[in-house]
């Protein structure tokens with residue numbers, strides 16, 4: 001396997017299990033009606049064979065509208081310690097109320113489940129008088145599976161940066177191109 005790709009896979013595997021790792025969170029970028037939007041999310045699962053990156057979110061959040069509309073996203077990882085950036089282009093699939101979502105929900109702590117219990121959708125304006133009412137958290141819980149088909153790899157740790165473009169075609173055949181940084 002390519003050394004740089006192996007490094008990336010090792011980093012993301014660490015990011016899933018180590019909450020202190022720089023790779024534990026990434027910026028997710030979407031577009032909706034041509035308007036770009038980015039936000040941080042936590043890396044929950046990574047599988048290099050399936051080329052999948054998974055995060056959890058609230059089914060009622062803005063990003064889910066964008067993901068359902070365009071079915072694609074860009075995922076941006078950067079580690080200041082390692083001076084490496086990974087930029088993935090992915091096709092996304094949203095799962096709620098199915099076996100995958102149910103399985104993932106079972107792995108959540110009570111504290112994590114509570115994040116999905118507010119009856120008001122994320123981003124709702126509130127005032128000091130707004131009463132907090134609780135909802136069934138599982139019904140608001142959503143798993144997003146991002147299947148990447150391209151990776152823009154950038155290492156700026158050396159005097160001459162390394163930039164590589166990895167892409168996979170429909171038959172999962174990998175192509176690697178070296179790019180000017």
Ligand SMILES: Cc1cc2nc3c(=O)[nH]c(=O)nc-3n(C[C@H](O)[C@H](O)[C@H](O)COP(=O)(O)O)c2cc1C
Pocket residue numbers: 025037038039040041042043055056057058061062063064122123
């Ligand atoms: C470090 C960090 C990690 C976050 N992780 C998540 C996450 O895993 N899932 C999520 O929905 N929001 C997460 N958030 C909050 C999002 O960045 C965002 O504010 C929220 O989901 C609303 O985004 P939206 O309005 O674009 O849907 C995280 C924020 C930070 C700063």
